[in-house]
Amino acid sequence: MPTQEGFNHFDLMLWLAGLGVTLSVFLISSVFGCLLGTLMAIGRYYQVAVIGPLLFAIGEVLRNSPVIVQLFLVYFGIPMFFGIRITQFDAAILVLTANTAAFMSVVGLSALESVDREQVLTARSFALDEMDILRRILAPQALIVALPLTIGVLVNQAQVTSLISVIGVADLTRVGHILNQKTFEPFIVWPVIGATYLVISLAISALGKHLQKRVKMSGPLANQKETFAFD
């Protein structure tokens, strides 16, 4: 029969360790997910033969299946079917990167498609090459559209990291389970864990808001009212 123990300073260390894992998984999967998602969006925008429809199909599967199922399939499936040993942390990074990329590809595609196609045709008529058009015409305008949506995706993905505890990653949620089992104080442990996720989300939101303001301040939309996903 488990015995109840009180909180001690090692619990704070455990919480910090869990926070570090959650932030690491979130940051790594967000950076790579955003990059990969942007490339997927570009591939779909330019309707690259074979790759475009393939990216669409992959994205649809990833966006429309539960992350927890993806985590189980990757963590248990890769060693079983490919004979490759994979740590819980690697599996978490792999799944969340792919999942973030799937959502970001939709954000990126919508943002690129929001730029008037006539501008692209005009740029082509002036012999600008596709890389210049992407860099100097499409990207700056798409960024303004994509930024609030991206922040929305990232705030959501920060919450989704809590699922990685089911494959044994020692993230914040896993730490919450451990502390709860140790102290039997669920109404102290879970509010603290929940508040930690809230602070992470608000920080992402504030950073996004700051970036959005900076982008707008440097362009023709400087005087327009801001719209922000997490307001």
Added chain:
Amino acid sequence: MIKLTDVRKSYAGKVVLDGIDLAVQAGEVVSILGGSGAGKSTIVNCINGLVAPDSGSVLLDEFSVANRKGLREIRKKCATVFQNFNLYPHLTNIENITLAPVRVLGVEPKNALADAHDLLHSVGLNEHADKYPAQLSGGQKQRIGICRALAMSPDYLLLDEITSSLDPEMTAEVVDVLKLLVDKGMTMILVTHELNVARSISSRIVFLEAGRILVDVHRDVFFSDAFLDENRRIKSFIASANGL
């Protein structure tokens, strides 16, 4: 010389260009007139390569739009001004003008800026150089569009319904700029349904109907009573264009 030979184009089974033969010599200003859907803008878009003809050839000097290298050269030599301006809204007016010369022609940014200021000065918009397109009126935007095209130092200028979305006052502003270009001997193809614009700057009028060239004559001939009496359909087009 711009030369179109037996150019045909259809969209979803609808014939837009039905065997266009057209040659425009250096220094000529050719206006293409015709009703809506006659294929006027498609001709321009076939020349700048934004629309690929189903058959026929489009040549500009020795270059063909049919091959990648030729198309790039054509786009360098032949600039287009569009009906809806199509300025890049996130760039200032001067950045709109300098982008292509710097990136495509390899002009030094410092020189491109100086050239752009000269162009803006020539159209009376130098004080708007650092503003954004959204801060300008329609006529001013179109003059920026013309400056953007001229910044490429083109041999040919394609003008696609450039006064259609402007009121008479703004149209007059743009026509004044076009007259300056005519005086400088710029070769231009002007697509328009505005007779006054065509009459004031063109040397030649091409009238299009259902994707075919109905007439291709000197401006003075086109607007003469004798010619219009012989060509009733054109006369009725002119009457409807004049609101008669």
